[in-house]
Amino acid sequence: MDREAFCRQSRILVVAGKGGVGKTTVAAALSRMAADCGMNVLVVALDDGGALPGLFGVADSFSYEEQAVYESAAGGSVGARVITPDDALLEYLMDHGLKRVAKRLVSTGVLDVVATAIPGIREILVLGKVKQIERAGEADLVILDAPATGHAVRFLTSASGLLDAARGGPLRSQAADVVEMLHDPERCQVLLVTLPEETPVNELIETAYRFEDEVGVLLGPVVVNACFELIPGLGADVDAVVEAASESLDEGERGALRSAAQFRLGRERLQSEQIRRLETELPLPELRLPYVFHAEIGPAQIGPLSEALGQAIDKIGAV
């Protein structure tokens, strides 16, 4: 499928998955890929943005104000910002003529009190802001770096929870708008990320159905992150492969090479088994991303990862 067509299917892509599987890395790679298709992309992080600034070579954390982080030669760009419930509330109050009280209300921690009384209000404030950005057409594509899965399901179901609880008023209409946005595949889609390992795959399969059933959101392809490239012939006979490759090595070096080859073979087998299981149990297209052999991932690694993502998208049929 064409990369740009892929990126233009929904105006919001929520990147979700178990903690540590590479959501932020995938969000960064995806945003660069879309920018390289000429699109203006906004990456939205919650809290402090985690590893996101470093992936764009930015030293400081992101803030509520959008910051330009990437310009593509193709004319596209990536901007990034953090949306917190406090900031979103402050902006909402200011926009509704409550400028004088707004700052004091937020700085006195009143939101914490309200959030205890009305569960889901924090999420509605953030998603309401995302919805406003999408409605205003501020970006061609908004990529939301979601919290880890359990939280992500709660994050996205909070709107329908509030819709049931609130009888009227601005809160209810905000919740209704958010639910409508989540249910519309042209506006919003979830991209699930996993590693080719047992626990992340189990969690992904379980939560995929929860996203569909409880949130009612469309699931895009599954990103299988950090896949080892299969080394041809390694599976046949590790010892023979090591022998052939190590004529000039001493016995100690051969031993180390043999252990490395055996580790790699074990990893390849685990990976293939888990990918097979994922394909059998979850009928979604799959985008595989390579394992990056680098101590730290930064802009120099995100470039090739975004290209790998593009190539994986080129290979899938209609989503």
Ligand SMILES: Nc1ncnc2c1ncn2[C@@H]1O[C@H](COP(=O)(O)OP(=O)(O)OP(=O)(O)O)[C@@H](O)[C@H]1O
């Ligand atoms: N393809 C990859 N190859 C190698 N390492 C990777 C790859 N993708 C991510 N990582 C590394 O894995 C770690 C977790 O990645 P990342 O921060 O993107 O995950 P996350 O799902 O956003 O985590 P969290 O749930 O904490 O937000 C980081 O150290 C990152 O550099």
Ligand SMILES: [Mg+2]
């Ligand atoms: Mg993250």
